[in-house]
Structure formats: C-alpha cells, structure tokens
Amino acid sequence: MSTKSLHIGTITEAFGVTGRYLRERHTVGEIAVYGGSAILLQFPWRKATEDVDALFREPEAAVKDAAAYAAAKLELPDGWLNDAVGAFTAETESDGFFLLYGDYPKGGETGLRVFLAKPEYLCAMKLKAVSRSSYDDKDFNDLVELASAAGITSETALRDLFSSFFPGEKIDPVAAARIPEAIGAVQRRMKP
Numbered sequence: 402m403s404t405k406s407l408h409i410g411t412i413t414e415a416f417g418v419t420g421r422y423l424r425e426r427h428t429v430g431e432i433a434v435y436g437g438s439a440i441l442l443q444f445p446w447r448k449a450t451e452d453v454d455a456l457f458r459e460p461e462a463a464v465k466d467a468a469a470y471a472a473a474k475l476e477l478p479d480g481w482l483n484d485a486v487g488a489f490t491a492e493t494e495s496d497g498f499f500l501l502y503g504d505y506p507k508g509g510e511t512g513l514r515v516f517l518a519k520p521e522y523l524c525a526m527k528l529k530a531v532s533r534s535s536y537d538d539k540d541f542n543d544l545v546e547l548a549s550a551a552g553i554t555s556e557t558a559l560r561d562l563f564s565s566f567f568p569g570e571k572i573d574p575v576a577a578a579r580i581p582e583a584i585g586a587v588q589r590r591m592k593p
Contacts, residue, residue: 406449420505424512431458454486532573
C-alpha cells in the first residue's frame with residue numbers, strides 16, 4: 402500500500418480500533434509514541450505524519466496483532482505503527498520521559514494505553530537524529546520548534562538537555578555542528 406499521511410483524527414481512530422481489538426481479547430496493551438506523531442499529538446504546528454513511531458510495551462505480540470487489524474480495517478499502510486525508532490531512544494527510559502495521552506477505546510474498559518514522549522525528550526531525540534539527512538531537513542526543523550517550545554535559548558542548555566536524556570553519550574559531530582544554527586534559529590524566533 403502506498404504511503405498515506407496520517408492526521409490526528411486518523412491516528413486516534415486507529416488507536417480506538419487497536420484498543421477495541423485488545424479489549425475484546427481481555428488484554429490491555431501499552432505503547433510509547435515518539436517522533437513526528439508524538440509532535441503531531443502535542444503541537445498545532447505539525448499537521449501530519451507518515452507513520453506512528455512507537456515502542457510496544459507488554460504484551461508486544463498482542464499490540465502488533467491489534468495494529469495489523471486496525472491497518473486492515475481502516476485501510477492504513479501496514480507499517481502505520483512501527484518500532485523502528487529504537488535507534489534514537491535512550492538506553493534506559495524513565496516513566497518521567499512520558500505523559501499519558503489517553504486510554505482507548507474511549508469510554509468503557511481500556512484496551513490500549515498510549516503514552517507520548519515529552520517535548521524535552523523529543524528535542525533531545527531530534528538532536529540525535531539531525532546527524533542524518535532527512536527530507537526537507539524535517540528533523541532539524543523539528544529540533545528548532547521543540548527547542549523553542551522548551552525555552553532552550555543557548556547551546557549549553559541544548560547540550561545539557563541532550564546529556565540529561567542520553568548520559569555518557571556523545572553528540573554526533575554532524576549534530577554538534579548544527580547546534581549553533583539551531584540556537585540561532587530559536588533566538589531569531591523569539592525576537593519581536
């Protein structure tokens with residue numbers, strides 16, 4: 402199936418179908434959502450995403466089955482909910498890195514609990530991601546938007562934020578070289 406842009410309504414509908422599938426099997430699944438979809442669900446400046454980057458908490462197999470069911474029912478791409486984000490996540494994640502977005506389906510018993518990476522964590526992850534090329538420099542633009550939203554206005558603050566989520570990990574040289582550019586863009590946005 403071809404790539405299809407996902408909007409908030411489509412994503413939340415898919416969460417509902419996934420949750421109903423799990424609930425009907427007397428299961429409660431959990432996912433942690435990252436990347437563009439976590440941004441989309443928290444900020445009005447992101448209008449769509451290509452997929453939902455998520456890590457599946459227990460029971461992983463049941464959540465994957467439920468996501469496949471939702472893809473078929475809603476005619477979504479097979480990989481609408483995927484776990485390819487692992488390369489950009491912290492080695493050890495705390496519950497404090499996330500906020501509860503919602504329980505699905507709405508009303509009645511829960512089948513799926515959805516958590517979103519907090520904006521600060523997303524910002525640190527985007528700094529990690531700018532070490533690679535992205536279409537239209539999307540990761541860099543997301544980094545600037547997230548740093549602005551978090552009130553990060555200095556190179557030191559951005560480096561410290563990265564270290565708080567990725568302790569002991571060095572910032573990739575390509576990403577480090579873009580920090581001044583990102584902070585410059587943040588500061589220009591804040592000028593009247």
